[in-house]
Amino acid sequence: MSGVRRIVLWLASTVTGVVLLFQYPTSTSSAPEAATVVAASPAGTTTGTDGATTVTGPAVDTRYGPVQVQVTVSGGVITDVEVVEYPDGDRRDQQINSRAVPQLVQETLDAQSADVDMVSGATYTSEGYAESLQAALDEAGL
Numbered sequence: 001m002s003g004v005r006r007i008v009l010w011l012a013s014t015v016t017g018v019v020l021l022f023q024y025p026t027s028t029s030s031a032p033e034a035a036t037v038v039a040a041s042p043a044g045t046t047t048g049t050d051g052a053t054t055v056t057g058p059a060v061d062t063r064y065g066p067v068q069v070q071v072t073v074s075g076g077v078i079t080d081v082e083v084v085e086y087p088d089g090d091r092r093d094q095q096i097n098s099r100a101v102p103q104l105v106q107e108t109l110d111a112q113s114a115d116v117d118m119v120s121g122a123t124y125t126s127e128g129y130a131e132s133l134q135a136a137l138d139e140a141g142l
Contacts, residue, residue, distance in 0.1 A: 052079060057136030059085055060128040064093055067128030071108075071136045078112050078142070081105045081133070086125055096122045104129050113137070 052074035059068040065087030072080035083101045087093040100122035107116040114134040118126040 050074070053140055054080075055136040055140045056084065057132035057134075057139070060131045062087065062124040062128040064124055065089060067125055067132055069129055069132040069136055071133060071140065073137075073140045073142060076142065078109060078137075081108045083129065086129075097125055100125050101129075108133060113142070 052072050054070060054072045056070040057068060059066040066085050067083070067087070068085035070082045070084050071078055072082075083105065086097050086101055088097060100119040103119050104116055104126060108114070114130050114137055116126075116130060116133075
């Protein structure tokens with residue numbers, strides 16, 4: 001085999017290995033892929049002095065960690081959404097959710113419901129978010 005051919009083969013193998021390495025999921029969570037509600041997670045409702053109701057949905061366990069949403073409703077309008085818990089155990093989770101969480105919150109405020117689009121690349125967070133949000137909205141009577 002010629003030297004140039006060996007170099008090309010080595011380069012192609014290296015590039016393939018690097019591509020496969022970056023596609024490998026980095027989370028070591030052994031949670032099931034389907035979203036399930038974590039029984040021990042606190043959920044609750046509080047009413048402020050201004051008449052606004054704040055409801056915390058249940059923590060929904062996802063493949064990469066729990067997602068929990070808190071929503072504030074005033075006069076039948078969603079006025080605030082806070083994601084109190086989401087996967088952030090490693091750099092990749094932090095990178096994904098630093099983009100996904102604000103997008104999900106804004107879509108909720110725009111849609112005034114839990115009918116929000118999934119964020120590409122953050123499917124598990126999006127699913128957990130929607131489930132916790134819907135439970136909070138149900139509790140709030142929306």
